[in-house]
Amino acid sequence: MSEELIPETPEQETEENEAAEAIKQRKNGLYPAVSDELAENMKSGWADTELHDLQPIPQAEHTANRRAALSARFPGERLVIPAGNLRTRSNDTEYAFRASTEYAYLTGDQTQDGVLVLEPTGGTGHEATLYLLPRSNRENGEFWLDGQGELWVGRRNSLTEAEQLLGIPAKDVRELPAALAEATGPVRNVRGHDASIEAALTDKVTAERDEELRVYLSEARLVKDAFEIAELQKACDATARGFEDVVKSLDKAEATSERFIEGTFFLRARIEGNDIGYGSICAAGPHATTLHWVRNDGAVRAGELLLLDAGVETNDLYTADVTRTLPINGTFSPLQRKIYDAVYEAQEAGIAAVKPGAAYRDFHDAAQRVLAEKLVEWGLLGDLSVEKVLELGLQRRWTLHGTGHMLGMDVHDCAAARTETYVDGTLEPGVCLTVEPGLYFQADDLTVPEEYRGIGVRIEDDILVTEDGNRNLSDSLPRRADEVEAWMARLKG
Numbered sequence: 017m018s019e020e021l022i023p024e025t026p027e028q029e030t031e032e033n034e035a036a037e038a039i040k041q042r043k044n045g046l047y048p049a050v051s052d053e054l055a056e057n058m059k060s061g062w063a064d065t066e067l068h069d070l071q072p073i074p075q076a077e078h079t080a081n082r083r084a085a086l087s088a089r090f091p092g093e094r095l096v097i098p099a100g101n102l103r104t105r106s107n108d109t110e111y112a113f114r115a116s117t118e119y120a121y122l123t124g125d126q127t128q129d130g131v132l133v134l135e136p137t138g139g140t141g142h143e144a145t146l147y148l149l150p151r152s153n154r155e156n157g158e159f160w161l162d163g164q165g166e167l168w169v170g171r172r173n174s175l176t177e178a179e180q181l182l183g184i185p186a187k188d189v190r191e192l193p194a195a196l197a198e199a200t201g202p203v204r205n206v207r208g209h210d211a212s213i214e215a216a217l218t219d220k221v222t223a224e225r226d227e228e229l230r231v232y233l234s235e236a237r238l239v240k241d242a243f244e245i246a247e248l249q250k251a252c253d254a255t256a257r258g259f260e261d262v263v264k265s266l267d268k269a270e271a272t273s274e275r276f277i278e279g280t281f282f283l284r285a286r287i288e289g290n291d292i293g294y295g296s297i298c299a300a301g302p303h304a305t306t307l308h309w310v311r312n313d314g315a316v317r318a319g320e321l322l323l324l325d326a327g328v329e330t331n332d333l334y335t336a337d338v339t340r341t342l343p344i345n346g347t348f349s350p351l352q353r354k355i356y357d358a359v360y361e362a363q364e365a366g367i368a369a370v371k372p373g374a375a376y377r378d379f380h381d382a383a384q385r386v387l388a389e390k391l392v393e394w395g396l397l398g399d400l401s402v403e404k405v406l407e408l409g410l411q412r413r414w415t416l417h418g419t420g421h422m423l424g425m426d427v428h429d430c431a432a433a434r435t436e437t438y439v440d441g442t443l444e445p446g447v448c449l450t451v452e453p454g455l456y457f458q459a460d461d462l463t464v465p466e467e468y469r470g471i472g473v474r475i476e477d478d479i480l481v482t483e484d485g486n487r488n489l490s491d492s493l494p495r496r497a498d499e500v501e502a503w504m505a506r507l508k509g
């Protein structure tokens with residue numbers, strides 16, 4: 017990549033302080049030190065590329081419903097939901113931008129620095145306005161001299177185009193701080209995304225009230241609408257293809273490292289979606305016992321297992337979260353298979369407990385019970401009964417984590433929801449969660465037979481609660497041991 021254009025210094029007599037002044041002025045939006053002729057030349061000769069009569073994005077009717085629900089919850093209050101800003105990676109390079117979940121959920125837009133404002137209208141209801149950076153000004157040089165000018169970063173939608181696409185009136189985001197400063201009445205802001213908005217609102221908001229907004233937006237996403245369910249299915253389907261890509265290239269991973277697996281899956285995520293929804297866990301051999309192994313720099317060896325936990329995030333920012341544990345050479349050893357079958361059985365019990373009216377905790381309890389039974393059966397817990405093991409939670413030395421979580425735009429979705437609506441809540445149609453039991457025997461665990469050490473198995477699927485039970489959105493990937501082996505044999509050819 018190239019650097020931002022630095023205005024040339026006109027003559028030798030330019031002093032250092034003049035250069036500093038020039039840079040300061042540029043930062044103020046003025047662009048000196050290019051010749052008058054060039055500046056004049058760059059103003060004109062550009063075609064009008066305004067697009068007309070754009071159709072609304074497919075999500076527009078759903079985002080309108082979501083805003084209406086939000087409006088009903090906070091009548092008479094001004095609500096401010098920022099997309100967030102670019103974050104510096106190093107010097108003048110930034111991380112890839114990913115709009116805040118709250119903003120994208122309510123607008124279908126993903127523009128950096130965008131802000132959704134819901135203005136209360138009299139007694140009930142709100143008027144939504146989207147504050148965005150408009151197209152670059154060509155008269156003042158912003159277009160080609162500013163690092164965020166369209167010449168550098170690409171064409172933006174005009175405000176009129178954004179209005180048509182998103183179904184929300186749009187204004188220049190540079191007007192927003194002053195508008196917020198002038199505004200009176202109660203305000204709530206989603207914190208943590210846009211420091212300039214927080215600064216503008218600092219005297220008008222409270223942490224408690226802002227938190228209520230954040231909690232509402234988390235709980236609103238507990239039940240997915242039809243658009244969201246279709247997106248999650250899309251994410252799972254793309255993820256399944258990514259897993260197939262990995263199996264097909266396992267020989268190359270064996271010749272290099274886990275990084276080949278990470279890169280292979282990432283390629284699929286970028287082709288079919290926006291990104292990976294979280295750092296891929298590409299854990300071969302004993303790395304499978306490290307729950308969040310994302311260094312992915314280890315060796316991939318035949319005879320060991322690969323635990324791959326990865327998910328494609330769609331272009332509308334819904335992510336899958338799928339794990340398969342695969343024998344790298346295509347065939348489970350007897351001990352690997354014994355442990356794998358136990359986890360499979362636990363997952364089956366967990367999935368069976370996902371249905372409308374069930375307590376959220378049920379699927380976790382069902383899976384933990386199966387795992388505890390297996391650990392007792394294998395003699396790893398002495399003479400203790402399964403009931404006693406579960407009562408004391410002793411199985412957790414090897415099961416380690418909860419059996420699942422809500423899934424959606426965030427991989428750990430709805431994380432701000434209150435305990436009573438999430439962990440202590442009841443499942444209903446439209447809820448989507450992961451069921452992902454595992455068993456992990458650390459390489460240095462002296463309490464298990466030596467041959468267990470360094471084996472980690474997790475199987476994770478994305479389960480939608482339906483009217484009469486559930487649907488496994490990721491069931492295009494095999495789970496049963498013999499089916500996994502047959503699938504791998506076919507793909508490895």
Ligand SMILES: [Mn+2]
Pocket residue numbers: 337421450452476
């Ligand atoms: Mn998960």
